[in-house]
Amino acid sequence: AQKVTQAQTEISVVEKEDVTLDCVYETRDTTYYLFWYKQPPSGELVFLIRRNSFDEQNEISGRYSWNFQKSTSSFNFTITASQVVDSAVYFCALSEVNTGNQFYFGTGTSLTVIP
């Protein structure tokens, strides 16, 4: 079973629009960590954020914000006032403390920001 689901395969928005990327996860662990990574066309995966399962506070970093809701097992990512440089594939990932060392990636959402 897929532990991390990113239902949106591809999204296109016009520059300056806001866009939300969805991430739904599945785990039985009480202690786990969620991550978002950005992969631009150059290929390198860039770490954006880590959130642990005990901290449901939403976080804002510039134009980026994250909404973590344990009740719905979701960790959504919003880009405000999107820019062309935001065009990339975005991966959500889960790691579980008690069930080994593996990083579970979602299938990714390809975001295209049109100028």
Place this chain on the structure above:
Amino acid sequence: DTEVTQTPKHLVMGMTNKKSLKCEQHMGHRAMYWYKQKAKKPPELMFVYSYEKLSINESVPSRFSPECPNSSLLNLHLHALQPEDSALYLCASSQELAGTSNEQFFGPGTRLTVL
């Protein structure tokens, strides 16, 4: 220095060749990873080294042979590859093994083509 470097950036090899991919980090991280990523797919874990010892081998064919000469270096030796092995090979490192709070930092990858 929060950088993971990988060489070469691109590699084209025949099925009878022997080549090596190299990865280096100077962040003092004790866990290092090899991932394989096909186009439009998430990274797939291949190997994990923890404190220079192989910790995880995700049933990778023996034509891929990892090596960790010291805590900063990780190699992937390639021999008798198949065309379906063509992919982006990503190296990553984290402070300790994933499964704790430690985010993984990724290198830019080596784009491998097997003819």
